[in-house]
Amino acid sequence: MSQFTGNHILSVNQFDRDAIEKVFAVAHSMEPYARRQKRTTVLDGAILGNLFFEPSTRTRVSFGTAFNLLGGEVRETTGMSNSALAKGESLYDTARVLSGYSDIIAMRHPQAGSVAEFAEGSRVPVINGGDGANEHPTQALLDLFTIKRELEYNGKGIDGLHIAMIGDLRYGRTVHSLSKLLCLFDNIHFTLIAPAELAMPDYIIDAIENAGHKLTITDHIDGRVEADICYQTRIQEERFPSQEEANKYRGRFRLNQTIYTKHFQSKTVIMHPLPRDSRMEANELDNDLNSNPNLAIFRQTDNGVLVRMALFALTLGVEDLVAKYERDVVWYTNKSQ
Amino acid sequence: MSQFTGNHILSVNQFDRDAIEKVFAVAHSMEPYARRQKRTTVLDGAILGNLFFEPSTRTRVSFGTAFNLLGGEVRETTGMSNSALAKGESLYDTARVLSGYSDIIAMRHPQAGSVAEFAEGSRVPVINGGDGANEHPTQALLDLFTIKRELEYNGKGIDGLHIAMIGDLRYGRTVHSLSKLLCLFDNIHFTLIAPAELAMPDYIIDAIENAGHKLTITDHIDGRVEADICYQTRIQEERFPSQEEANKYRGRFRLNQTIYTKHFQSKTVIMHPLPRDSRMEANELDNDLNSNPNLAIFRQTDNGVLVRMALFALTLGVEDLVAKYERDVVWYTNKSQ
Amino acid sequence: MSQFTGNHILSVNQFDRDAIEKVFAVAHSMEPYARRQKRTTVLDGAILGNLFFEPSTRTRVSFGTAFNLLGGEVRETTGMSNSALAKGESLYDTARVLSGYSDIIAMRHPQAGSVAEFAEGSRVPVINGGDGANEHPTQALLDLFTIKRELEYNGKGIDGLHIAMIGDLRYGRTVHSLSKLLCLFDNIHFTLIAPAELAMPDYIIDAIENAGHKLTITDHIDGRVEADICYQTRIQEERFPSQEEANKYRGRFRLNQTIYTKHFQSKTVIMHPLPRDSRMEANELDNDLNSNPNLAIFRQTDNGVLVRMALFALTLGVEDLVAKYERDVVWYTNKSQ
Incomplete structure (x- = not known):
């Protein structure tokens, strides 16, 4: 009991x-x-x-x-x-x-x-x-449980974690819930990478800041991101005001092995709430990451x-x-x- | 065996x-x-x-x-x-x-x-x-089983029961089957309350009369109904010849706490085959009955x-x-x- | 293991x-x-x-x-x-x-x-x-298992079997797979009865011949078919070039008790992958065969x-x-x- x-x-x-x-x-x-x-x-x-x-x-x-x-x-x-x-x-x-x-x-x-x-x-x-x-609380809990386990494997804990969240942070229910749970821990560094149209809502930003965590906000992946976790989400192009607008962002939030190697640490764990759309030319998580041992998406499920x-x-x-x-x-x- | x-x-x-x-x-x-x-x-x-x-x-x-x-x-x-x-x-x-x-x-x-x-x-x-x-024989059996249990709680049995059936008695399969089963018992009093267009079919009326039970037929709830059981059904307005015709009956077969208190005994058990439609303004069984201990609809299921x-x-x-x-x-x- | x-x-x-x-x-x-x-x-x-x-x-x-x-x-x-x-x-x-x-x-x-x-x-x-x-390998295996059991009942084995396959042998996945499995046994006699438009594909014919089995090909049931097994399939009329073309074949691949008695042995086992369409006037397997003890279609399932x-x-x-x-x-x- x-x-x-x-x-x-x-x-x-x-x-x-x-x-x-x-x-x-x-x-x-x-x-x-x-x-x-x-x-x-x-x-x-x-x-x-x-x-x-x-x-x-x-x-x-x-x-x-x-x-x-x-x-x-x-x-x-x-x-x-x-x-x-x-x-x-x-x-x-x-x-x-x-x-x-x-x-x-x-x-x-x-x-x-x-x-x-x-x-x-x-x-x-x-x-x-x-x-x-x-x-969708069980999704948020399984995401956080995955983070805990993956970091343990790398000899770390949730406290002190650096997580990059990428893509549609505005409509993505999973990143909101996960952020709330992470706020309960100590000394988290959130790097939020999203187009302005799809930025993380203010109430989550406020929660992160009020809890005293570190926050980096950007609209593209730039240079080295020293994150322990890269939490990728889907960008749905229909959410942009026009196709032209969407085209400007196409590929900027994509992740494949080349981009991973260029921007992330060799141990950065890759997560995604699934499903990923494999029909798109430049999808958010390319299949060439399937053999990357840090791809944790199936360990998540x-x-x-x-x-x-x-x-x-x-x-x-x-x-x-x-x-x-x-x-x-x-x-x-x-x-x- | x-x-x-x-x-x-x-x-x-x-x-x-x-x-x-x-x-x-x-x-x-x-x-x-x-x-x-x-x-x-x-x-x-x-x-x-x-x-x-x-x-x-x-x-x-x-x-x-x-x-x-x-x-x-x-x-x-x-x-x-x-x-x-x-x-x-x-x-x-x-x-x-x-x-x-x-x-x-x-x-x-x-x-x-x-x-x-x-x-x-x-x-x-x-x-x-x-x-x-x-x-739908299992529905009829569970209805009768509920009647038996509810009456036992009030110190009675099925024999000698007074049941009021209200609403659409013409198309309501459940009231037909329940009536047939009740006819096997002794000295039942059926009070059938329905608009003429939705009256109980003759073959059920005949069965009730041939078995020697007491029968009261009316097209509206009037005065005190000294029933042990009030079996309410849904009236589907589309079954009337016109909307005007339907409007004439609207509310006349409704049951809420006020109507219940006015017309029924304090121990009258309220039954309904479910689901009840909660979208209608004046539905057949108002939510204000939910706290009435005689509401047996969930004990039925x-x-x-x-x-x-x-x-x-x-x-x-x-x-x-x-x-x-x-x-x-x-x-x-x-x-x- | x-x-x-x-x-x-x-x-x-x-x-x-x-x-x-x-x-x-x-x-x-x-x-x-x-x-x-x-x-x-x-x-x-x-x-x-x-x-x-x-x-x-x-x-x-x-x-x-x-x-x-x-x-x-x-x-x-x-x-x-x-x-x-x-x-x-x-x-x-x-x-x-x-x-x-x-x-x-x-x-x-x-x-x-x-x-x-x-x-x-x-x-x-x-x-x-x-x-x-x-x-659909489990269908082919259950078909062959049924053949084995039905023949055992008649004191025979799969080797030396004579099987008649009737109807749509072109699109019928089950007869292709069953034929492949039968080719693994010895001395099978295949009698293939189908309209030219719906004939067994060449690669199955080749497999049968290469394995040294006996092959009889015809476009209608004629005379006595001394088969141990009659494997009936559905003919879908929409697969013919025209309704006129389909009409020419209507009834030629039907099986009922009269046709069975005329063309088959008294012990010929009747099989079909199911479902059979009972709406058609002349369907491929008439209900009058339901009392025939050689009808194995429900033993198949x-x-x-x-x-x-x-x-x-x-x-x-x-x-x-x-x-x-x-x-x-x-x-x-x-x-x-």
């Missing part, structure tokens, strides 16, 4: 540094199960309501997998076109009904604030899997399973029982490699 | 009073599992084919949850647009194929009679989850899980083995409250 | 006769579990990623059921419209991410070659569940579960452990009949 037991996970704002460190400690303890070195059935009989009123294959499957890895079952729904919500049912009613069918709910919905509204009607804990432009397992275990109060219901894995697996 | 073992559940017409009471006794025995006081794995290894050729999130999830709570697995399909049925395959072929993949099937389909036709080709028991305007668990257990012949495969629940839950 | 352990199943071309016989031996050993005589939990804790980027209800459910019958869990996705692939993500990225969520993947995708491309990025074994016009269980067990290296994790089935079942 912990402060998490029985409670909702709706926003990064509800986390302080202690809470984050608790989540990360539990996430770390989940690794043997995620890597199939051991099997646990601690949640045998528990049911996750995996309610994706807005489709998102990977987030949905990641939540479902995390619950299965703890021994639980998953009932799910995808899309809203045929749901009672589309027929005018209130989120309160939907929550009252669907929370009767499960022990915990992971929910995504296109409308900002909808998950919190749903949670008020729910009789079981609700984890926000993304509510429009508002919040792997870490998402650990973080979601941790949140389920904490919310359902079983974080100390996981190992008690452990057994051997008998099938072939290469997850431990 | 019982009369249910290995047989289909297709229609309320196949139930007599003894059968209903058997289902309700088993449903009652499911409560510790549905409330997560205990876990059972009696159906460990069994597979439910949850075939929703017409989408219905809550009914689908309710069936799936009920099966999971007995320890079984769920394979499911939603929608028909990509199914072989859409490519001209007969229901017989579909049934022969899909029944090879599961131990029992719950099926919804938009076409009346389709589930019975499917059942003829199926090699495993089929439970009708709604076939268009025709039948909870009871649906118990009734579906009972039907699965009876159909698969394990109703006496459930407790034998019992174990403790170790995670946090508030389902027992 | 076997040659299959940890490897992908992408194409029939990767199978030699020994490999096929290994798959069939394991498939045969799965029968007690598929028939619910016993339950096994050998894959308890393992997760199948059932990724159907192109919908196919029965193939998807068959894979899912097969995995459940071995004790594993299933996470799945249907359709591509909302996936990251639709947003321009490369198959490599999708594979890297989604393979982090499961122990093995079954995948269908509309584009030829896509599954193999996905497999290159996957960190877990991938089984091809159909990639457009290219390959049942056998699909056995073959997929075998491929999962072999790929995950547990084929010798299945019986070790065996327990009794306690619920009612008629699967053993």
Whole structure:
């Protein structure tokens, strides 16, 4: 049992540094199960309501997998076109009904604030899997968990970190949430690289400055960026006032092996919230980085399973029982490699 | 083993009073599992084919949850647009194929009679989850089970019950099926409150009268209605000949706390098949009833899980083995409250 | 452990006769579990990623059921419209991410070659569940397994078999793959009955002839066809240059009881990849054959579960452990009949 037991996970704002460190400690303890070195059935009989009123294959499957890895079952729904919500049912009613069918709910919905509204009607804990432009706390936590792990590998910690955030910092929900979490730590250096049109919002800038962190703002990558982490995002050209305007920026926020070598340290970890668009001529993260060992994008998604397992275990109060219901894995697996 | 073992559940017409009471006794025995006081794995290894050729999130999830709570697995399909049925395959072929993949099937389909036709080709028991305007027997059973439980709480039984049914009694499949089931009991008083255009069909009226029950018919709520149960339904305005005609009835079949206090007893139980449309100005069941302890609408959906668990257990012949495969629940839950 | 352990199943071309016989031996050993005589939990804790980027209800459910019958869990996705692939993500990225969520993947995708491309990025074994016009190896294996079993029942083996293939042999992926597998056996007699426009492609003809098998080619069913197996396919009339052209062939490749009695042996086994279109006036396989005991079409789909269980067990290296994790089935079942 912990402060998490029985409670909702709706926003990064509800986390302080202690809470984050608790989540990360539990996430770390989940690794043997995620890597199939051991099997646990601690949640045998528990049911996750995996309610994706807005489709998102990977987030949905990641939540479902995390619950299965703890021994639980998953009932799910995808899309809203045929749901009672589309027929005018209130989120309160939907929550009252669907929370009767499960022990915990992971929910995504296109409308900002909808998950919190749903949670008020729910009789079981609700984890926000993304509510429009508002919040996606498990993404922010998995990003920060990835940073912690990658830096540990380089012998460092989050305190004192230098992170460069590149691209669309205005609309990118993930960089906002991650910045908020980083503000809880000490002595962070934020280098924000974005076109003026897509600059980081003022309230995040204020939060960074009020917390006493170091801030560098620029509209292009210039010279050496001595960052530990390069967090790249997607630039959507349709967000510029005109195609001419967009063309001016094309390629200036791109990252490939040549640009990486020129501007970053040899150990700078490359992150991205995914998916990256491989159709563009000059996309934000070229495939020639795939063989770069510092490309952490797939370790991010792997870490998402650990973080979601941790949140389920904490919310359902079983974080100390996981190992008690452990057994051997008998099938072939290469997850431990 | 019982009369249910290995047989289909297709229609309320196949139930007599003894059968209903058997289902309700088993449903009652499911409560510790549905409330997560205990876990059972009696159906460990069994597979439910949850075939929703017409989408219905809550009914689908309710069936799936009920099966999971007995320890079984769920394979499911939603929608028909990509199914072989859409490519001209007969229901017989579909049934022969899909029944090879599961131990029992719950099926919804938009076409009346389709589930019975499917059942003829199926090699495993089929439970009708709604076939268009025709039948939705598990809804009728959960409604009656709710009535029984709510009345027990008030120290009464189904025999001698006074039920008011309000709204669209013509097209509302649920009130037809519920009326049929109630006719199997003794000395029921039906008060039917509906506009003439949406009156209860003659064959239900005949059934009520032939069974010797008391019948009151009116087109508006007037004075005190001394009902034990107020079963409210949705009025769909598009079913009236004109908007002017619809406007004449607007609000006359609405229920809110003021109307409830004026017309009903302080213990009258409020039921509704859900979903209720919260977009309308004067909807059929106002949110101000949410704090009324007699509002049973969410107990109805909870009871649906118990009734579906009972039907699965009876159909698969394990109703006496459930407790034998019992174990403790170790995670946090508030389902027992 | 076997040659299959940890490897992908992408194409029939990767199978030699020994490999096929290994798959069939394991498939045969799965029968007690598929028939619910016993339950096994050998894959308890393992997760199948059932990724159907192109919908196919029965193939998807068959894979899912097969995995459940071995004790594993299933996470799945249907359709591509909302996936990251639709947003321009490369198959490599999708594979890297989604393979982090499961122990093995079954995948269908509309584009030829896509599954193999996905497999290159996957960190877990991938089984091809159909990639457009290219390959559907589990269908070919279940077809051949059905042939083996049906002939065994008649006291024969695959060597020396006479098979008639009828209908659309040009576009029918299943007859191409089945022909390739049959070429691995000895002394097969292929009778190919198709309109010239829909004749078997030359590369299959060449393969049959190069392997020294007997070949009879005709454009209509004539006289007695002394075949052990009649493999019927669908003729899609829109594939002819004109409706007039199609009309000339209408009914010439139909099979009903009268035509069967006239042209085939009393023991000739009737197969079809399903679904068959029951809307057409003269469809390729009339319903009057449903009572013919040689109609093996539903035994084909049942056998699909056995073959997929075998491929999962072999790929995950547990084929010798299945019986070790065996327990009794306690619920009612008629699967053993």
